[in-house]
Amino acid sequence: MTRPRIVCVVGPTASGKTALAIELAERLGAEIVSADSRQAYRRLDIGTAKPTAVERARVRHHCLDLVEPDERFDAARFRNAAEAALADIQARGRRAFVVGGTGLYVRALLRGLCPAPPAAPQLRATLTRLAAAEGTPALHRRLAALDPRTAARVHPRDAVRIVRALEVGLVSGRRLSEWHEGHRFTAGPYDPLIIGLAWPVPALDERIAARTRAMIDAGFLDEVRDLARHGVPAESPGLQAVGYRELRACLEGRLDLPQALDITVRATRRFAKRQRTWFRREPGILWRHPEEERGRIGAEVEAFLRGETGPAAATT
DSSP states (O other), X not given: OOOOEEEEEEOSTTSSHHHHHHHHHHHHTEEEEEOOXXXXXXXXXXTTTOOOHHHHHHSOEESOSOBOTXXXXXXXXXXXXXXHHHXXXXXXXXXXXXXXXXXXXXXXXXXXXOOOOOOOHHHHHHXXXXXXXXXXXXXXXXXXHHOHHHHHHSOTTOHHHHHHHHHHHHHHSSOHHHHHHHHTTOOOSOEEEEEEXXXXXXXXXXXXXXXHHHHHXXXXXXXHHHHHHTTOOTTOGGGGSTTHHHHHHHHTTSSOHHHHHHHHHHHHHHHHHHHHHHHHTSTTEEEEOTTTTHHHHHHHHHHHHTTSOXXXXXXX
């Protein structure tokens, strides 16, 4: 059975994934499935660089605004939502682009999920309380002692992934990194062309700074204020996205706006570095400069969707 062809546009934050994907999708009659873990949250719009109403009017988007900021959303839930969206797109005879910077989501969609043990609610609740009491970095140190390889891949403030890794290790007696090694993420129902957007680091750093300033100008602080006014707890999963903690501290008087802006820019640059590291380890990505090679990207995508070439033919 022929696997459906999909185009994936991946890369670090602020690399121009949304703009490029909308341009190509509009021209080629495609729809976009978001693979961004933060854009799945409702009311987190400016701070997650979610496609605007105007952009969504140009190209239909899927997997946005799926859950409230205080809900947990993970790779399994994403895969279910994305597979449903892709099936719907295919049934209507449309083409599909998967676009985003959450590498685990892209991997889970294309090559399956690791069959690790299911959630253990009581243990998870205990670990979450420990994170709140001792701080997430302290819980990360516990993970480093239990599973150094997983700890090296997880940011010290990523409470959701730290708790899950500890949960797996403590419940199964087997490290999460060992589960991943055994699975190897090889299964997948799609035939993908994966385009990675690559900028020189100094250029990307400047784009990050400019975009963060633009977010502030667009009302990011008001977005955070509105979330607080409606009682969304600061520790909510959605609010762990870069910028929300910093601007909440600004609203509470613990930082002034220039300080919050500077800290957000630096944190975003560190996040982009982690994204680059993740994607560089993934197989089959064709790295292209989104401006200097824009025409080449378009030609490769069109040829792939016409069935004239496979991903391996476009690697030079």
